[in-house]
Amino acid sequence: MIEIKSFKEINELKKPKRILKYVLVFCTSGTATIVVDENEFELSENTVITITSGQIHYFKKLDGAQGIILEFTYDFFIKGDHDMELIFHNGLFCHFAMNEAIKVENGATIMKELAEIEQEILSRPYQYLISVHSRIELILIEINRTKINRGDEIYKPDALFLRFLEAVLGNFKHNLSVNDIASLLGTTEAKLNELSKLHTNKTAQNVIFGLIVSESKRLFTYERLSVKEVAYALGFNDPFYFSNFFKKHTLISPKSYKETVLN
Numbered sequence: 001m002i003e004i005k006s007f008k009e010i011n012e013l014k015k016p017k018r019i020l021k022y023v024l025v026f027c028t029s030g031t032a033t034i035v036v037d038e039n040e041f042e043l044s045e046n047t048v049i050t051i052t053s054g055q056i057h058y059f060k061k062l063d064g065a066q067g068i069i070l071e072f073t074y075d076f077f078i079k080g081d082h083d084m085e086l087i088f089h090n091g092l093f094c095h096f097a098m099n100e101a102i103k104v105e106n107g108a109t110i111m112k113e114l115a116e117i118e119q120e121i122l123s124r125p126y127q128y129l130i131s132v133h134s135r136i137e138l139i140l141i142e143i144n145r146t147k148i149n150r151g152d153e154i155y156k157p158d159a160l161f162l163r164f165l166e167a168v169l170g171n172f173k174h175n176l177s178v179n180d181i182a183s184l185l186g187t188t189e190a191k192l193n194e195l196s197k198l199h200t201n202k203t204a205q206n207v208i209f210g211l212i213v214s215e216s217k218r219l220f221t222y223e224r225l226s227v228k229e230v231a232y233a234l235g236f237n238d239p240f241y242f243s244n245f246f247k248k249h250t251l252i253s254p255k256s257y258k259e260t261v262l263n
Helices: 083-089 107-123 126-151 159-169 178-185 189-200 204-221 227-233 239-250 255-263
Strands: 002-006 022-036 037-042 047-051 058-072
Touching: 037 047, 037 058, 047 083, 047 159, 058 107, 058 126, 083 126, 083 159, 107 126, 159 178, 159 189, 159 204, 178 189, 178 204, 189 204, 204 227, 204 239, 204 255, 227 239, 227 255, 239 255
Parallel strands: none
Antiparallel strands: 002 058, 022 037, 022 047, 022 058
């Protein structure tokens, strides 16, 4: 549900790891290099990075770095539309590879809240989970304030669009159509297209295609699956059709992609 640990306890994160939790990494001193999917990020004092559920991540280098890692599940944090919108506000925990290392203005505030979360989890006083939830909200607000103060444009996604993304991620193997997902969410295909255009300037179907491509790259790169295995894992009945799909959206064949990243 929720877990907090220091950089001293991250031996398991020195190898690529994938968990179905949201991960917040806060560096308090020293420097570190963290890899998220295909990208590397440099962390230093008072730098934070958010990693969405399912993204591959690991520490490539630690140069005397110290800090805290907070992990929590979707079910723990998301209690309603407000929570859904907050967790993805301004690109935090976004599904579109919008990860970034953010140098926060008030690192002491974030460190204080993380310390309080750790104490709450250890002692488990009455209603401690409510307290932890509130403290995570404060941390996310602090990060968002940093982004706004440095001039970033406010990005506030709609909760229904976010549920659409979660539905896609949770149903790759079923190869659901936009209409299938709309029915699942109690809305219409037209509404999902409207929201997708608003948030990404793409159709809902092209949003799905993008998420499928990102997932296939993870399966190739870190789980070392074959083209056939990836095709079936993502709901394609025909590996040849999947290969054509992958090449169309990446301009490289799955075989060539695997050879490039694995070598």
